[in-house]
Each structure stands twice: as structure tokens, then as C-alpha cells.
Amino acid sequence: MTGGAADETAEAMVLPGQLAQIMRPELESVADEIVAEIRALIPEYRRPLDGPYGKSIRAGVQHAVSLFLAQIADPTASKHHAHEVHRRLGQYEMREGRSLDTLQAAYRVGARVAWRRIMEVGRNGGFSSTVMSQLADTMLGFMDELASVALDGFLEAKAGSADALDTWRRRLLQLILERPAVPPEALDELAQLIGWATPRTATPVAVRPLLPIKGGYRPPLDADVLAELTGVEPRLLVPGTLTRERLAMLEQALPRCRFAVGPCVPLDAVADSLRWARKALGLVDEGVLPPRRVVWAQECLPVLMLHSDEALAAQLRARLLATLDGLTPRQRERVLETLRAWLDAQGHVLAMAEKLSVHPQTVRYRMRQLEAMFGERLHDPDARFELELALRTLPSAPWQHGAGLRRS
CATH class of the missing domain: 1.10.10 (Arc Repressor Mutant, subunit A)
Structure with missing residues (x-):
């Protein structure tokens, strides 16, 4: 190793800690500059900073800058508190009605202002290009990490709102029914997002409205029942076995509907069970099965099998x-x-x-x-x-x- 290369390596190991010490007195002014530039460049942030809103924005920026300085001085420093701040910041942004693009743009502006100040301090301190390049990589990775944490908070808040929660729940039901089956990890991630305890088995229920269901109607179903009632093939998914108590709940929540209950099966077989239930509803319409309000596919499996291919039966x-x-x-x-x-x-x-x-x-x-x-x-x-x-x-x-x- 040449003398120059050895010097740069030593400098790269020592000077970031020195830079952190030099930057600490400027922490407050850097945070103010970031907030000012965010408000100047992104119209959605130009509202007054008095009250909880301003405190939330300032706290997020200050924690980001202080944590970055702590990280370059000691890479083992805990990120837990800053992560929690930025997760809450992402949740707050969603509840304030701002878009995900706006939130990500704010992080990009913050990274640019912070880097501009670091470059200024680095030049004044005589740091080499090697050290500055290392700091640039560190800072960009750090800002990406905080932006990702804020994104998680944003999505969590979105999933928690009534309309968004319904959307995510319908999406989960759709994923469970997809063929070929989606990876279990994808189901678990979405289930965790909406707070749905993934069951080992479930019972699908095909629904036939006898009168149109009004758009936006939310029937009083149990919280763990997934529902899609607005499509051309309304359906429900009940974790575990459909008990008499559960059935009574469905009949009361959807009084003008007929139900066909599929067999209780493992989650990866729900699509087949729902298909049998849907076929049972069709056979009721054709007069093959009796016109009961509740049809149990499990009790008419031979009929379903015989009518599974009408063209073949006709032959x-x-x-x-x-x-x-x-x-x-x-x-x-x-x-x-x-x-x-x-x-x-x-x-x-x-x-x-x-x-x-x-x-x-x-x-x-x-x-x-x-x-x-x-x-x-x-x-x-x-x-x-x-x-x-x-x-x-x-x-x-x-x-x-x-x-x-x-x-x-």
C-alpha cells in the first residue's frame, strides 16, 4: 500500500467522527434550513408551523439529522427512537391527506439540503474526496432507510382508515382466491397490515343478493370475516368452521341474500371450495337443488360432481x-x-x-x-x-x- 493510500484509509476511518463533532453545533440551523426548503419547494407543506403539525415536521427533521451525525460517529448507535418518530410522521402525513409522492419528495429535499451543508463543512475542514464519497454513500442510504420507515407508517395509517381497510381486506380475499396460489409470505404481509389473524382453515360462502346491495353498504359482519359484496360474484370468507352462531350473524347482517356454504378447507384450497359453493347457487337457480336460503355444498357433493360438466352429462x-x-x-x-x-x-x-x-x-x-x-x-x-x-x-x-x- 502506498503512503498516500494509507493516509486516505486512515483519514476515512477518523475524520467522519470529527465531522460529526463539527456539525453538532449546526444541527438546529440545518434542521431549520431543511424545513424552510421543503416548505418553499413543496406547496403542500406551506401551511403555518404552529401547533402539533409544525412540531411533528421539525421533530422528524431534527431526529433525522441528529441520528445521522450519531451514526457516522458511532455506527452502532440505536436507531429505534428515530425510526419510531418517522413511522409516526408517515402516519401523520397520510391522515393529513398528503400523497405518498409528496412525502417521498420531502425526504429527497431533506437529503439534498443536508448534503449541501456537509459539503460546505467538509471543504472548510479539508476533508478528502474519499471521505466525502464515503459520507455521501452513508447519508443516501440513511435517508432511504428513514423514507422506507415513513412509508411503512403511511401504509399502516392508510390500512387503518375505513375505506382503505375495506380495500386491503378485499385485496387479501382476492389474493387468497388467486390461482396459481400467491406465496404465503405475500398473504401474511397483507394480513399483518390489516390485523387479520391468518387461520389454518376457512369456510368460503357464495352470496346471491335477492335484491341489489347498495353501494357503500357495510354489513355488520364479525371483524375477522373477509367480504367482497360489490362484484359480480359476491363472497365471504369465515375463518375456521361456519358455526350456527356465525351463520345467524350472516343471515342477520345480509337479510336479503341467499348463501351457499363451501366445505371448510385449508386456506390454499379455498378457491376450489368457493367454486363448489358458487355451483350450488347456480343449481338452485336451475331447480336442481331446493330453493333454501342456505345451501351446504358439503351435503350435495354428488349433485355438484354430476353437474360439473353439463355438456358431458348431455352426451x-x-x-x-x-x-x-x-x-x-x-x-x-x-x-x-x-x-x-x-x-x-x-x-x-x-x-x-x-x-x-x-x-x-x-x-x-x-x-x-x-x-x-x-x-x-x-x-x-x-x-x-x-x-x-x-x-x-x-x-x-x-x-x-x-x-x-x-x-x-
């Missing part, structure tokens, strides 16, 4: 029921009714007669018709299974034939 019906094409609508309905009863009663004549409310002799006559139409398929287990699938996917209301839901 199955066309292949298996083609022998009925030449019948009149009334004849076709009677044959299908008899076939349903035959499958349900496993061919037992008396049970079929009771189900159809006809004489057993009439049942025997109809069974001969079935034998003529379907032949050996009635006695083949696989064929009978296919016939039952075809019947249960017919666009009618199977709940009227004993397949209703047990819970209301």
Missing part, C-alpha cells in the same frame, strides 16, 4: 336414453319416472308401486316396457350405474324425488 344422456326419442313428452316422462323408481327400489314391485302411487299390476306392465326398451342393460351393474347417472343429471329437480338437503 351421456343422449347415448343412454336414445331409445326414448320417438316417444311423446308424456310417454317419455312416464318411462323416466318408472326407470327412476325401478333403480331406487332395485326392481322390487311393491316398493315401486308405493313410490309411483299405482297398482302393482301397473308396475309389472311398465317393467315389461322397460325390459323391451333397455334389455340386458337393466341387469348389468355398470349399465345400471350409467343409467342412474343419466337420470340424475336430467334438467329437472331431483330434490323433489327424495334427494333434498337436510339443513336449512
